[in-house]
Amino acid sequence: MNALELSGIAVRFGGNEVLKGVDLAIGPGFTGLIGPNGAGKTTVFNVVTGYVRPVAGSVRIAGEPIPSARPAVVARRGVRRTFQTPRLVAELSVEANVLAGLDAELTRGGGLADFLGISRKSRAARERARELLDAFGLADRAAEPVGNLPLGSQKIVEVARALAPQPRVVLLDEPAAGLSAADVDRMVAPLAEIGERDELSILIIEHDLELVSRLCPRVAALHFGRILADGTPAEVVAHPDVVKAYLGAGVATVDS
Ligand SMILES: Nc1ncnc2c1ncn2[C@@H]1O[C@H](COP(=O)(O)OP(=O)(O)OP(=O)(O)O)[C@@H](O)[C@H]1O
Ligand SMILES: [Mg+2]
Structure with a gap:
């Protein structure tokens, strides 16, 4: 299929x-x-x-x-995508931008069970973001505002963000x-x-x-x-x- x-x-x-x-x-x-x-x-x-x-x-x-x-x-x-011109939140960290790829998953639901589920997920999410930043050689820049990175690295961050939710x-x-x-x-x-x-x-x-x-x-x-x-x-x-x-x-x- x-x-x-x-x-x-x-x-x-x-x-x-x-x-x-x-x-x-x-x-x-x-x-x-x-x-x-x-x-x-x-x-x-x-x-x-x-x-x-x-x-x-x-x-x-x-x-x-x-x-x-x-x-x-x-x-x-x-389904995830990247854009012809990167669409990142310049003032947020590299890691936060990658985590944003998971937002839809993390913000669903509302009750206590969901809340507990979310906090479990959010640990997993941070691990996933770390794993991706490692893979793309950007782990040492995880805490920097993404806007400080050169275009090439920003485009790589966008790819990492697209991969974050295991699409x-x-x-x-x-x-x-x-x-x-x-x-x-x-x-x-x-x-x-x-x-x-x-x-x-x-x-x-x-x-x-x-x-x-x-x-x-x-x-x-x-x-x-x-x-x-x-x-x-x-x-x-x-x-x-x-x-x-x-x-x-x-x-x-x-x-x-
Ligand atoms: N929202 C829109 N409203 C009106 N016209 C649009 C819109 N989006 C795209 N177009 C027009 O549709 C055509 C195709 O645009 P598209 O952006 O899909 O091309 P492309 O193949 O991605 O080109 P490029 O290689 O330059 O990025 C163009 O003529 C463009 O001006
Ligand atoms: Mg185009």
Whole structure:
């Protein structure tokens, strides 16, 4: 069964048809989502996470349909994301930002039993946050305001926050954009390890086609709201429609 399945997703903003019947199914491991600027990639994430209501189509998580435009329901079903520009609380500590990924879990319920459950959970939560910060080499900065960290580290903190609640599906929106090669390695190595251990399904939007080819056995290319090609990175970057889309957008393709 697929962890995440989109069928026939259509999105319109005013008169602008931004997604035109997108079908995409992802299972465990990394799947890449590529495409020129404005193709509709982030909109796919916004539909899955319930922030944009499609005019047609459906989203299934682990085979179960999800009601459209209900972010809390999607989060409870184990879907987490990062943003193209990190959305962290700058003045809170690195650890607090990672813990925020668990908030929905921690703040549910209200009675005494729930309260006791919550305090147990919150110990577990801190351990989980520590474990993630260790894995990403950020344990020594746990108490620092996250706003003090360089962009590369902030983007890594956002990935750690997304992983905190042990999700089943993780959506990463251009995680490597603006990062040095060293920062990309600091992010990707632990992510790949945790992803494999926890059998995560990771959908990654990325313009760096070399990184996509390295990470993703499977890639889908989106252009003007349509999936042009879906297959191995070598197949997709060599697909004539994809080459045309990238040349039209003035972006060079990689050698495959
Ligand atoms: N909330 C919105 N209201 C109106 N138009 C929107 C909205 N969100 C996105 N769009 C438009 O939808 C199209 C697709 O945008 P989207 O952000 O999904 O593209 P993208 O593939 O993520 O691009 P990029 O690579 O630049 O991040 C663009 O033309 C964008 O201007
Ligand atoms: Mg985008």
